Amino acid sequence: MSLRVVQWATGGVGVAAIKGVLEHPDLELVGCWVHSPAKVGRDVGELIGGPPLGVTATNSLDDIVALDADAxxxxxxxxxxxxxxxxLRSGKNVITPVGWLYPSERSAAEIKQAALDGNATLHGTGMAPGGFSDKFPLLFSAFSTGVTFVRAEEFSDLRTYDAPDVLRHVMGFGEVPDKALSGPMQKMLDGGFIQAVKMVVDQMGFAADPRVRATQEVAVATAPIDSPLGVIEPGQVAGRRFHWEALVDDEPVVRVTVNWLMGEENLDPAWTLGPEGQRYEMEVRGNPDITVTVKGFHSEVGDTGPERGIVGTAAHCVNSVPAVCAAEPGILTMLDLPLISGKAAPHLAQEMR
Ligand SMILES: NC(=O)c1ccc[n+]([C@@H]2O[C@H](COP(=O)([O-])OP(=O)(O)OC[C@H]3O[C@@H](n4cnc5c(N)ncnc54)[C@H](OP(=O)(O)O)[C@@H]3O)[C@@H](O)[C@H]2O)c1
Structure with missing residues (x-):
């Protein structure tokens, strides 16, 4: 019996998640919520550029709540x-890349109650946060003892991230520096990345100050830069660096950093991604010291097809569905769930051979 899955929103992550559900042997797409009025009433197959799927998009929460679905x-x-x-109250498990990665008991009390009332589970996941900022540094730390420092760092050229709303409203590109530095972005991002830092701190048992130090820097364009937002003009924000640090005696023991650049050619300060280019880097200092560099989750300018990190983010959500559906109700983090893996392609799967 397949698990019945609804996709909520059909942006980059949503479209990739629908394709992932269709490829997953244990999942079936049964519903879809969309934001734009133009998408309402359309077959979801059409929305993802494929053949009809017999699933009609709705923009009604009530429709989705009334649907018989597992997740x-x-x-x-x-x-x-x-x-x-x-x-959650309607009994549906929720898997999301937009929060609840490792929420505090106090901040998530109401939503946890909703999950318990509906006998459902809420799980936050993703790539960064939700993978390379937290889960994978923790996994690699298992190969070291006496750990003194953990670092997770993203180096991305965001000219391939075709999500103008996220770039502007979540990441703060294309604004004047003052607005970017004082706007709500830091708080929005803090939500996810501070939880990532706290997950690592708690799991590894660092006696860190409960307040995670958050700092940010901006770089501005020195010449017009083509971006998914349109042209970023000289003086507007075209590079962002955020650091989130857990401290013991004012010294960082866990640090998550993102380096988000709109290219490397026209920035002031003249930030670069370094000779290794786009990547995720993880470092554990202990016995022994470990540094792991992961490439392959970044598209390059000129690549066709969806941004690879977005597809990876969606896959992490999709592959988590069976474990989340099987789990006890409440808010469960990746520390609570069993190992999540991908699944064999249909033509290589056991039951097909
Ligand atoms: N944790 C991670 O690693 C990770 C990685 C990537 C993304 N994310 C997060 O995942 C979310 C989706 O990212 P994405 O790349 O798919 O972005 P996107 O391509 O811009 O898609 C955004 C989606 O939200 C919908 N939307 C726009 N305005 C809305 C509103 N006011 N209310 C409700 N929905 C609205 C859009 O609807 P239409 O399509 O109808 O316009 C679209 O489906 C973002 O919050 C992003 O920060 C997390």
């Missing part, structure tokens, strides 16, 4: 806790 992959622009609570 919702929730990937809108910004999370709405009331929506998530309604989905």
């Amino acid at each position: 919702v992959i929730y990937a809108p622009l910004l999370p709405n806790p009331d929506e998530v609570a309604a989905l």
